[in-house]
Amino acid sequence: MRRELLRVVGKEWVGPYALVRLARGGVEPGTPGQFFMLEAPGRMLPRAFSLCLSLPNELGFLLEPIGPGTTAIAALEPDDAIHVGGPLGNGFDLDVSRPLLVGGGIGVAPLPYLSECLGGPPALLGFRSAHHAEAAALVPNAEVVLDPTLVTDALPADPGDVLACGPEPMLDAVEALVPGAQLAREAPMACGYGACYGCVVEREGHRVRLCLEGPVLAAAGAAA
């Protein structure tokens, strides 16, 4: 694990989401779906985010300011600096033959970098409004559905290799429809490196740390 003080080089708003770009320093972008712990200025604990954009010498994070931590990070301006640790956890398995990226809301965050690594496969994105759907511009070859239509309504009968990130109910619905899907899960996390035991999720009857076992987990019932 590497942790460095990284300088903010830019911030843009994409619909309601903030895209915060940091000078990369010695921090590697890692595999899509891995995550980074970002210092939230003025808060006790860092926040976990997957990487949205891997640019030359930059790391871009897309986030929705909903609580005090995300609001503090979204308020960063160029030349501010925050500590960033990572990459952490297990990302998506990129050895897939017919990838379909599926995202819901701010779950779109890891998909631009994932799409780049997979050569721009088709994507299916769901948002609650046209304003939120502005983030679809970050993902090539994306079909967009808006609430009340759900991404699961628009999934093709034979979806191929689904790689998904989004709210818990969406991931559960995708899991039910696509047993082999790779699902990027989320849980409250204090440390991101296995120390706090805060982020446990149920797997095969046991509580496991999502930061170490995930955040990308195979759908239940899928072959390991």
Next chain:
Amino acid sequence: MDGVPVLNASGCLDALAAPEVAGSLDAFVTKTITPLPREGNPPTRIAETELGMLNSIGLQGPGIDAFLSEHLPRLTEATSQLWVSVGGFSVDDFTTCCERLDGDDRIAAIELNLSCPNVEEAPETAAQLVAAARAATRMPLYAKLSPAQWDVAEAARAVVAAGADGLSLVNTIRGLALDPATLRPILARGAGGYSGPALRPIALACVHACASAVDVPIVGMGGIRTGLDALELVAVGASAVALGTILFSDPFAAVRIRQELDAEAATRGFATPREARAVVNSGKYLEIATNSTA
């Protein structure tokens, strides 16, 4: 050794998941081991507050059998000095764990978690649990006490009389956080253990009171974020310090805090941080207090 050893607080680091962090400490303290495996409490388990955080992990762990067969050999590789925290729900639980660890020269000390705020407490008093552990092992025993008691110095005297070789001060203190939108508890179990900077003045008071009451080594912990925080705990009587919540946001805090501790001591004219202890013992701070109220 005239430095101040820097440890982790039990439950705040997994040396097998982050050996490079464990390697930055003078000793590694395990998460509390219980006789049987435990899945711990359901999520949500953590909540950030303005001045700290709450946790409700509930002693998740492999149990003493798997700890000895699977974890201990790897921990011995990953750490320079190993302390094992043990806990449970009865005298028998403490006795069982201590008997199983007794005589293992890979283990430097046993810390007795007498004060986890996230599980039902053993019905016996801390002194009774220490006495049972003492009967089960000759290894160094550190009693980890709760700050949530009216007279922690009295508890310290009781556990030392029962055979504790040292004290770990302090554990978290029970707290509750509500979701501002729903006004329901954030943690699935309701209350949890409160840690972080808010705990620091409480830890200072407990270490100060206990250092005056008993003559055993004290590992001071509670909200340490800087070398000055550590020096203050040394000044009131800690012979070692342990890092907890700070490790979540700053995994390599031990390296920084050790440097800051030396610098803060040097600024005050101390040859080593341990000399800070002499200030409190000299009674000078009482003179200052007297003058300021005159």
